[in-house]
Amino acid sequence: MSSSLLNTLIERLRVLPTVGPRSARRMALHLLQSDRAGGLKLSQALSEAMEKINNCQQCQNFTEQTLCTVCSDSSRDASALCVVENPADVDLIELASGYQGRYFVLMGRLSPLDGIGPDELGVEQLFQLIRSSGVEEVILATSTSVEGDATAYYISDQLVNDDIKVTRLMNGIPAGGELEAVAGSTLKQAFSLRQTFPAD
DSSP: OOOHHHHHHHHHHTTSTTOOHHHHHHHHHHHHHHOHHHHHHHHHHHHHHHHHOEEOTTTOOEESSSSOTTTTOTTSEEEEEEEESSHHHHHHHHHHTOOOEEEEEOSSOOBGGGTBOHHHHTHHHHHHHHHHTTOOEEEEOOOSSHHHHHHHHHHHHHTTTSSOEEEEOOTTOOTTOOGGGSOHHHHHHHHHTOEESSOO
């Protein structure tokens, strides 16, 4: 019969996405049986990350500093601001597109049924950043899901009276798709062929 500590470990591993009871049990048993040293290192890394990684005060991306590496890089193009849903999207764009502007990470997308509105996404901080830092183009790189579309329309609608170009990645992004599912070459093309949003 499993110990209470083992059951607790299995339950804690289930907080990870796509990890069900069987996968969590396999992970727990592997660490206990074959890699206790690795488990201890994992525990230490998790503890340090949870304590020391925060949100960038400017763009909301993850960082250990006050500003992330992109926001603190004076060579980046401050006139272009790419709005993404999560930190993984920043990594994808950095690897694939050659984009040299800055970012704002929403940490989600509008989803009223889940209680996620503009306040939860920090959109007021986004608008303050846009209006105070010389941004000339806002690139909406949200997913093409219903919630991603709603988020893009909400942001563009709030900027309709500002003298700012609003574009969106469209070409090659499948309907309902996440950026993570898009090949690097396709993402690069989507950036180069981004369209005015909403379309005239």
